[in-house]
Amino acid sequence: MKxxxxxxxxxxxxxMSRPILENEKLTYIVNSILISVKANKDLALxxxxxxxxxxxxxxxxxxxxxxxxxxxxxxxxxxxAINVAKDNIEKFHSHQQIxxxxxxxxxxxxxxxxxxxxxxxxxYIPGGSAPLFSTILMLGLPAKIAGCKEIILCxxxxxxxxxxxxxxxxxSIIGIKEIYKVGGxxxxxxxxxxxxxxxxxxxxxxxxxxxxxxxxxxxxLQGIAIDMPAGPSEVLIIADKTGNPSFIxxxxxxxxxxxxxxxxxxxxNDESIIDRTMIALGEQVDALPRSIIAKKALQNxxxxxxxxxxxxxxxxxxxxxxxxxxxxNQAMQYVDKIVNAGSVFIGNYSCESAGDYASGTxxxxxxxxxxxxYSGVSLDSFVKKITFQEITKEGISxxxxxxxxxxESEELFAHKNxxxxxxxxxxxx
Amino acid sequence: MKxxxxxxxxxxxxxMSRPILENEKLTYIVNSILISVKANKDLALxxxxxxxxxxxxxxxxxxxxxxxxxxxxxxxxxxxAINVAKDNIEKFHSHQQIxxxxxxxxxxxxxxxxxxxxxxxxxYIPGGSAPLFSTILMLGLPAKIAGCKEIILCxxxxxxxxxxxxxxxxxSIIGIKEIYKVGGxxxxxxxxxxxxxxxxxxxxxxxxxxxxxxxxxxxxLQGIAIDMPAGPSEVLIIADKTGNPSFIxxxxxxxxxxxxxxxxxxxxNDESIIDRTMIALGEQVDALPRSIIAKKALQNxxxxxxxxxxxxxxxxxxxxxxxxxxxxNQAMQYVDKIVNAGSVFIGNYSCESAGDYASGTxxxxxxxxxxxxYSGVSLDSFVKKITFQEITKEGISxxxxxxxxxxESEELFAHKNxxxxxxxxxxxx
Numbered sequence: 092m093k094x095x096x097x098x099x100x101x102x103x104x105x106x107m108s109r110p111i112l113e114n115e116k117l118t119y120i121v122n123s124i125l126i127s128v129k130a131n132k133d134l135a136l137x138x139x140x141x142x143x144x145x146x147x148x149x150x151x152x153x154x155x156x157x158x159x160x161x162x163x164x165x166x167x168x169x170x171x172a173i174n175v176a177k178d179n180i181e182k183f184h185s186h187q188q189i190x191x192x193x194x195x196x197x198x199x200x201x202x203x204x205x206x207x208x209x210x211x212x213x214x215y216i217p218g219g220s221a222p223l224f225s226t227i228l229m230l231g232l233p234a235k236i237a238g239c240k241e242i243i244l245c246x247x248x249x250x251x252x253x254x255x256x257x258x259x260x261x262x263s264i265i266g267i268k269e270i271y272k273v274g275g276x277x278x279x280x281x282x283x284x285x286x287x288x289x290x291x292x293x294x295x296x297x298x299x300x301x302x303x304x305x306x307x308x309x310x311x312l313q314g315i316a317i318d319m320p321a322g323p324s325e326v327l328i329i330a331d332k333t334g335n336p337s338f339i340x341x342x343x344x345x346x347x348x349x350x351x352x353x354x355x356x357x358x359x360n361d362e363s364i365i366d367r368t369m370i371a372l373g374e375q376v377d378a379l380p381r382s383i384i385a386k387k388a389l390q391n392x393x394x395x396x397x398x399x400x401x402x403x404x405x406x407x408x409x410x411x412x413x414x415x416x417x418x419x420n421q422a423m424q425y426v427d428k429i430v431n432a433g434s435v436f437i438g439n440y441s442c443e444s445a446g447d448y449a450s451g452t453x454x455x456x457x458x459x460x461x462x463x464x465y466s467g468v469s470l471d472s473f474v475k476k477i478t479f480q481e482i483t484k485e486g487i488s489x490x491x492x493x494x495x496x497x498x499e500s501e502e503l504f505a506h507k508n509x510x511x512x513x514x515x516x517x518x519x520x
Numbered sequence: 521m522k523x524x525x526x527x528x529x530x531x532x533x534x535x536m537s538r539p540i541l542e543n544e545k546l547t548y549i550v551n552s553i554l555i556s557v558k559a560n561k562d563l564a565l566x567x568x569x570x571x572x573x574x575x576x577x578x579x580x581x582x583x584x585x586x587x588x589x590x591x592x593x594x595x596x597x598x599x600x601a602i603n604v605a606k607d608n609i610e611k612f613h614s615h616q617q618i619x620x621x622x623x624x625x626x627x628x629x630x631x632x633x634x635x636x637x638x639x640x641x642x643x644y645i646p647g648g649s650a651p652l653f654s655t656i657l658m659l660g661l662p663a664k665i666a667g668c669k670e671i672i673l674c675x676x677x678x679x680x681x682x683x684x685x686x687x688x689x690x691x692s693i694i695g696i697k698e699i700y701k702v703g704g705x706x707x708x709x710x711x712x713x714x715x716x717x718x719x720x721x722x723x724x725x726x727x728x729x730x731x732x733x734x735x736x737x738x739x740x741l742q743g744i745a746i747d748m749p750a751g752p753s754e755v756l757i758i759a760d761k762t763g764n765p766s767f768i769x770x771x772x773x774x775x776x777x778x779x780x781x782x783x784x785x786x787x788x789n790d791e792s793i794i795d796r797t798m799i800a801l802g803e804q805v806d807a808l809p810r811s812i813i814a815k816k817a818l819q820n821x822x823x824x825x826x827x828x829x830x831x832x833x834x835x836x837x838x839x840x841x842x843x844x845x846x847x848x849n850q851a852m853q854y855v856d857k858i859v860n861a862g863s864v865f866i867g868n869y870s871c872e873s874a875g876d877y878a879s880g881t882x883x884x885x886x887x888x889x890x891x892x893x894y895s896g897v898s899l900d901s902f903v904k905k906i907t908f909q910e911i912t913k914e915g916i917s918x919x920x921x922x923x924x925x926x927x928e929s930e931e932l933f934a935h936k937n938x939x940x941x942x943x944x945x946x947x948x949x
Contacts, residue, residue, distance in 0.1 A: 172925040179625040179919070186623045187633070194615045196608040196880035204616070207859055209893050221931035257929060293893040312737055316893035320743060341941050344934035379934050426908065430636055434907040440942055441911040444935035448926045449919045451625035452907045464638050464722040464745035466905040476895040478863040478881045479855065482870040490608070490878045496601040497877045500686060502650035505773035505808050506873035512770050513869055 128280035161259035183451030199486025208238035213282035215297030218247035222255035237473035247274025279306035322459030327412035334418035340371035351387035557709035590688035612880030628915025637667035642711035644726030647676035651684035666902035676703025708735035751888030756841035763847035769800035780816035
């Protein structure tokens with residue numbers, strides 16, 4: 092990590108830079124995949140599976156037999172852990188269900204909103220060496236709680252056409268049965284446009300590499316909703332002298348091990364905390380299986396000494412981190428000052444990995460500064476709120492002339508007439 | 521209107537088609553405007569004002585003197601109407617403020633969400649012959665209630681460099697003082713990237729023509745949030761025999777007068793209601809100042825006779841209209857069956873123009889079938905919900921092993937270690 096001291100607020104923005112992801116070649120490649128899947132459907136998906144994943148797929152859909160087999164391949168210990176996490180995530184997301192009552196804005200005019208589940212949603216789970224089953228909990232549980240009718244899941248298979256049992260097991264216990272062996276941009280295309288095997292959905296969720304991310308952006312332009320824009324994962328830790336350098340180092344590494352482009356920042360008003368964290372980092376990093384990745388990420392990372400915790404919070408608000416950890420015994424006193432962040436971890440025992448897996452909060456969060464305007468995934472992401480209004484004769488009589496005057500001023504006379512006719516019928520004109 | 525009878529559910533989708541808006545030339549033109557504004561800032565804005573709006577602008581910002589003058593140019597009657605609408609819109613949107621309480625998902629683990637205003641938002645109000653001041657209420661009021669710190673507004677001036685007084689007056693009473701004389705795609709570019717005069721914002725709201733819509737899509741790809749994708753305005757009316765043909769005709773025309781591409785649909789299980797509505801349409805349309813526009817829109821519009829109101833609701837759910845009017849004395853009994861719609865108007869006295877102006881609900885709604893996955897603008901649109909968690913020693917002890925097992929299964933050992941170190945410190949290992 093680079094250690095920076097005595098930097099001035101005017102220069103802060105220099106240290107907030109993030110990688111630039113736009114790339115014309117990427118757009119071209121992904122666009123051609125979208126076009127191909129739209130035209131050739133299952134055939135295109137099987138062709139890409141062979142080309143990119145080196146697997147010859149007979150069927151795209153995971154069979155019932157595969158689902159049943161998966162359960163026997165997951166250890167009891169992992170099943171139990173998934174169950175504990177599931178309970179907490181369910182509790183937190185069920186708690187987000189709110190019945191808004193109607194309000195009478197004027198006598199005779201009742202207005203309300205109702206949350207209605209998005210009927211068809213698609214979840215994408217990336218492949219790779221490790222099965223990201225935790226993301227199925229984070230996306231599948233709120234989808235189920237919201238009441239989405241069709242929930243499908245796409246994830247690439249391995250070279251033997253198998254999907255990792257932990258993925259299948261986790262999907263099963265949530266009740267997701269429509270699982271397809273498709274990865275990458277082609278999976279996003281399949282869920283957006285539909286194929287012979289895969290039904291199209293209205294909204295697509297889930298993380299992925301730059302191809303997946305670009306595909307989500309491009310199908311969004313065609314009217315398919317997506318969870319949020321994405322970039323490399325990030326953590327910003329604010330530590331005062333009551334922080335624990337060993338914990339801080341471990342939390343920084345939790346982020347750094349995600350990938351060489353992970354963004355890791357440490358801010359403190361205490362020079363000794365920074366120095367001791369650097370020592371702890373050195374001690375911990377070599378023991379990690381992913382130490383090469385973590386070291387690369389750390390090369391681009393910064394530890395910055397600022398004048399006060401207030402300055403640290405101000406810096407963080409300008410950066411808008413995906414994850415913000417406040418490593419301090421007095422963390423709660425800073426909470427009200429936080430304006431831009433995806434998810435905030437308060438105090439020395441609130442580690443990011445708790446939120447990543449099992450505390451109950453969602454781990455699908457806005458990166459790349461998007462926390463300035465986007466929320467993380469929640470129950471809200473799986474519903475739309477429909478507005479309703481019921482206006483009686485008394486109600487329209489009360490606001491009729493208001494509508495007539497406004498409509499006339501906007502030169503929309505049919506709008507005015509719709510009211511005038513009703514007022515006449517009531518006998519108010 | 522085309523009248524269709526005896527159509528089968530399998531053929532419904534034929535009658536749900538909407539205009540296709542994608543256009544490569546449009547993308548090229550708008551992209552070049554974005555690039556020009558990003559590079560040349562105010563200079564580009566003034567050049568486009570001259571080129572497109574034929575106005576020579578000295579200053580882009582509306583002056584205090586102009587704001588003060590505007591108030592004297594708006595009639596007392598219109599001021600009073602705006603005030604009534606403002607009150608109702610404030611009531612409905614204030615009612616959407618919800619303080620979520622924290623939940624303890626496991627003993628020692630407290631999780632909660634907090635709504636925090638998006639700091640910088642930009643509102644776009646189109647120009648044209650009529651001043652769309654009602655949209656300022658619909659966007660500005662929730663922005664203020666949410667607590668957005670910087671609210672700016674862009675709208676094109678006329679050829680004399682004047683903005684319509686009703687626009688300036690409405691913005692003033694809400695407390696919006698940063699108003700800029702910029703229209704079209706260049707206004708969206710200015711708010712996205714910033715210029716010497718115009719500060720950049722995090723999220724852009726507001727309606728506009730195809731250039732504005734395309735510009736919003738393109739800046740969204742660059743990380744600026746937008747309210748929602750857009751298409752031509754729509755109404756779908758479901759009427760049973762208790763509907764009022766004269767009211768229905770007026771409501772259809774309210775939509776049709778917006779533009780020749782407006783989408784207007786009438787569904788009924790009662791042939792006589794359709795026939796009588798067609799007669800009323802003929803009687804009303806010629807009296808409208810915008811009758812030529814309305815007639816064009818009606819040419820593409822359909823009245824469809826279906827077997828039952830249940831079929832009408834099912835058709836509507838598949839179409840997902842922006843506005844849905846249920847013209848029936850028994851309208852409330854159908855409400856629970858509505859799955860996809862932007863805003864629903866219940867009963868014969870709930871006309872769309874009430875919601876467009878003054879009942880309290882928002883008129884910025886998802887068109888083009890986006891109601892399947894998007895909500896209309898609400899207080900939610902101006903905040904992001906930040907997640908917080910506070911975990912005690914007791915809390916991490918309770919879920920520590922769960923996290924360790926899950927992290928290890930996902931091969932993320934630094935994630936595991938962040939927990940292990942804490943459990944060791946507590947003395948749990």
